[in-house]
Amino acid sequence: MTVWLTDVSVFSTEALQASCNGVAYNRPFIESFEETPMLVAVLTYMGYGILTIFGYLRDFLRDWKIEKCHIAREREEQKEFVPLYQDFENFYTRNLYMRIRDSWNRPICSVPGPKMDLVERVSHDYNWTFEHTGKVVKDVINLGSYNYLGFAENSGPCAEAAAEVTEKYGVGVASTRQEMGNLDKHEELEQLVARFLGVESAMVFGMGFATNSMNIPALTGKGCLILSDELNHTSLVLGARLSGSTIRVFKHNNMQSLEKLLRDAIVHGQPRTHRPWKKILIVVEGIYSMEGSIVRLPEVIALKKRYKAYLYLDEAHSIGALGPRGGGVLDYFGLDPRDVDIMMGTFTKSFGAAGGYIGGRKELIDYLRTQSHSAAYATSMSPPIAQQIIASMKCIMGEDGTTIGRERLRQLAENTAYFRRRLREDGFIIYGNNDSPVIPVMLYMPAKIGAFGREMLKRNIGVVVVGFPATPIIESRARFCVSAAHTREMLDTALSVLSEVGDLLQVKYSQHRTQPPMYRAFHDTSYEDADN
Amino acid sequence: MNVGTAHSEVNPNTRVMSSRGIWLSYVLGIGLLHVILLSIPFVSVPVVWTLTNLIHNMCMYIFLHTVKGTPFETPDQGKARLLTHWEQMDYGVQFTASRKFLTITPIILLPFRAIMNNNSILIDGRAKAGSQLSKPEDSGALCPLGADQENPPAVRGWLDVMARLVRPLQYSSHGLTRWYFLTSFYTKYDKVHFVINTVSLLTVLIPKLPQLHGVRLFGINRY
Numbered sequence: 176m177t178v179w180l181t182d183v184s185v186f187s188t189e190a191l192q193a194s195c196n197g198v199a200y201n202r203p204f205i206e207s208f209e210e211t212p213m214l215v216a217v218l219t220y221m222g223y224g225i226l227t228i229f230g231y232l233r234d235f236l237r238d239w240k241i242e243k244c245h246i247a248r249e250r251e252e253q254k255e256f257v258p259l260y261q262d263f264e265n266f267y268t269r270n271l272y273m274r275i276r277d278s279w280n281r282p283i284c285s286v287p288g289p290k291m292d293l294v295e296r297v298s299h300d301y302n303w304t305f306e307h308t309g310k311v312v313k314d315v316i317n318l319g320s321y322n323y324l325g326f327a328e329n330s331g332p333c334a335e336a337a338a339e340v341t342e343k344y345g346v347g348v349a350s351t352r353q354e355m356g357n358l359d360k361h362e363e364l365e366q367l368v369a370r371f372l373g374v375e376s377a378m379v380f381g382m383g384f385a386t387n388s389m390n391i392p393a394l395t396g397k398g399c400l401i402l403s404d405e406l407n408h409t410s411l412v413l414g415a416r417l418s419g420s421t422i423r424v425f426k427h428n429n430m431q432s433l434e435k436l437l438r439d440a441i442v443h444g445q446p447r448t449h450r451p452w453k454k455i456l457i458v459v460e461g462i463y464s465m466e467g468s469i470v471r472l473p474e475v476i477a478l479k480k481r482y483k484a485y486l487y488l489d490e491a492h493s494i495g496a497l498g499p500r501g502g503g504v505l506d507y508f509g510l511d512p513r514d515v516d517i518m519m520g521t522f523t524k525s526f527g528a529a530g531g532y533i534g535g536r537k538e539l540i541d542y543l544r545t546q547s548h549s550a551a552y553a554t555s556m557s558p559p560i561a562q563q564i565i566a567s568m569k570c571i572m573g574e575d576g577t578t579i580g581r582e583r584l585r586q587l588a589e590n591t592a593y594f595r596r597r598l599r600e601d602g603f604i605i606y607g608n609n610d611s612p613v614i615p616v617m618l619y620m621p622a623k624i625g626a627f628g629r630e631m632l633k634r635n636i637g638v639v640v641v642g643f644p645a646t647p648i649i650e651s652r653a654r655f656c657v658s659a660a661h662t663r664e665m666l667d668t669a670l671s672v673l674s675e676v677g678d679l680l681q682v683k684y685s686q687h688r689t690q691p692p693m694y695r696a697f698h699d700t701s702y703e704d705a706d707n
Numbered sequence: 708m709n710v711g712t713a714h715s716e717v718n719p720n721t722r723v724m725s726s727r728g729i730w731l732s733y734v735l736g737i738g739l740l741h742v743i744l745l746s747i748p749f750v751s752v753p754v755v756w757t758l759t760n761l762i763h764n765m766c767m768y769i770f771l772h773t774v775k776g777t778p779f780e781t782p783d784q785g786k787a788r789l790l791t792h793w794e795q796m797d798y799g800v801q802f803t804a805s806r807k808f809l810t811i812t813p814i815i816l817l818p819f820r821a822i823m824n825n826n827s828i829l830i831d832g833r834a835k836a837g838s839q840l841s842k843p844e845d846s847g848a849l850c851p852l853g854a855d856q857e858n859p860p861a862v863r864g865w866l867d868v869m870a871r872l873v874r875p876l877q878y879s880s881h882g883l884t885r886w887y888f889l890t891s892f893y894t895k896y897d898k899v900h901f902v903i904n905t906v907s908l909l910t911v912l913i914p915k916l917p918q919l920h921g922v923r924l925f926g927i928n929r930y
Binding site: 210211213216217219220221224227263264266267268403405406407408409412424464465466641643644645646647648649 | 711712713714715716719722723726727728729731732735736774775776777778779780788
């Protein structure tokens with residue numbers, strides 16, 4: 176049974192300068208999204224079918240009072256009214272989600288570093304209610320937190336700096352940015368962020384989600400067109416919807432789809448009047464957190480320049496995590512920050528803080544300072560958090576006089592490459608780019624989602640699992656986030672446990688276990704591994 | 708449920724029937740049902756085929772044309788709450804691949820069942836001379852969709868194929884008849900089967916017509 180490598184896009188080193196779409200990549204861009212094996216897809220549907228049938232059965236039992244009903248119901252006298260608790264819309268939650276609910280919302284009672292402590296919970300009524308036993312599960316290896324550079328720590332220079340600032344400024348700001356909440360810490364931080372990104376000016380906000388959802392409405396409005404990637408984050412989707420612009424979705428990371436949409440938009444104009452669009456804004460992310468893929472930024476920038484559209488780049492997961500200097504996806508591809516009109520990012524992931532920023536030209540940022548909802552109505556960033564970001568950003572840039580930042584960046588790249596290589600060798604199906612620290616491992620079947628989460632916790636490893644409808648119906652996954660703070664021993668422990676659980680649950684679905692043949696010298700035995 | 712989702716798809720239900728492997732799973736599911744019914748003792752093969760047809764059509768009617776809304780919350784502010792799964796498929800775009808597939812499957816099941824029933828009855832050896840019909844177009848009984856069919860070439864093509872498959876059998880039993888639907892009026896037993904199956908097929912095919920998108924007859928299933 177020969178197997179073809181499906182959906183692997185590889186640019187070999189020789190073909191680099193020869194390019195893709197006339198655009199040169201300065202490094203190999205290797206992404207793979209292996210297709211679901213057909214047998215696994217059929218079994219997944221069977222799994223969902225069985226769960227649905229049992230869900231109907233349980234609903235029937237609850238209706239006839241044979242089984243105790245834990246969910247909210249209307250009172251007897253209100254049964255004829257318009258339903259308040261939409262029964263069918265709750266079907267998935269009460270029949271599927273509730274059964275495996277213990278894999279989510281686990282309370283953490285330590286700093287979410289490479290190892291963390293979890294509160295031990297137990298449920299006596301099948302996850303409807305949880306009780307804390309009073310014990311704490313200690314030293315669980317944390318493979319789920321967005322801690323790419325390991326700045327989520329409660330000791331060290333960043334934490335001490337933040338503590339000092341707490342003593343000086345307190346914790347709350349008690350005002351919005353435009354009123355009394357504009358501290359000198361914010362000004363200092365904004366200048367530092369602008370310098371870090373290489374843009375003229377930057378503005379910071381207290382919440383990363385709110386940065387997207389409150390600023391896109393300030394940038395586009397009715398009569399504008401937003402071209403958004405299929406798998407954009409909810410904050411971008413919400414911001415686009417709130418703005419009132421027309422939204423068109425292009426296939427994930429697919430430049431042909433984007434170009435077709437751009438051409439159609441420019442040629443046909445607005446839907447009925449055919450007037451030209453006021454603005455076309457392309458919204459993409461640096462690293463997509465559920466797929467682990469990196470945006471094809473050189474091609475997007477080439478398209479944007481050719482068709483004169485604007486580009487909004489959300490670097491929530493990529494800032495600090497990609498690139499030799501931690502400058503994000505622009506640094507990774509070696510591109511000019513002036514090509515991207517609006518650079519947005521968050522401080523939650525690589526800086527161990529909270530909040531978001533937008534960087535760009537001075538006129539844009541001055542406009543946002545007055546027009547953004549977040550600036551006018553939302554509380555500004557808390558001073559210890561601002562100090563944490565200042566300290567960690569200086570550390571990454573090397574301005575604090577140590578080489579800690581460079582070390583961490585190097586460690587993250589090394590950990591990413593190692594983890595991905597080992598997982599692929601073990602036979603798991605992994606999505607995403609070879610350089611991205613977000614690693615989704617496919618599980619596919621609904622029961623395995625719950626089983627995987629629980630088995631990993633039994634062996635002291637905390638993971639994040641995701642299922643339908645958060646992902647497409649046959650693509651449930653466990654998502655790992657590698658951190659620079661993970662030592663080689665931790666990764667090795669995690670990998671051996673993963674291999675054990677993978678064998679137990681039979682999630683090692685990959686049908687090509689070796690490196691793509693392009694990377695190996697050809698000899699007679701090189702195709703033997705490809706046949707199972 | 709854009710809350711907690713990793714994509715911007717408003718209603719994931721619309722994409723389920725075009726996902727990878729679902730058509731195969733569907734066909735395998737029908738096969739499984741048939742095998743389960745075949746394993747019931749004391750039930751003859753034509754009855755099993757009719758039962759498969761009936762149960763499949765009933766389940767299809769319930770899950771595609773009766774159950775409304777989505778089993779999870781969607782951010783479309785309730786637009787899909789009053790729509791059945793058939794109406795939600797592909798956001799209401801007609802004649803997509805999945806819709807064609809789901810329309811053709813019960814139709815194929817009917818001639819299969821008809822052939823199988825006829826085969827088993829022919830084996831029993833009941834021969835009767837039947838009258839010859841003038842034209843196939845007059846035979847409204849076996850074209851359940853009537854004049855304006857949504858897939859006239861496909862449906863008629865399949866019927867032709869089935870008829871041609873059965874023709875040798877017809878000629879072997881009696882030379883005069885030409886169309887296989889006649890054989891189903893052979894004996895009273897088979898006539899009953901055929902009527903039941905066609906009625907069941909109609910209940911599944913009529914709601915799929917694009918003219919009946921969003922239509923609720925007599926207020927049944929409106930809210």
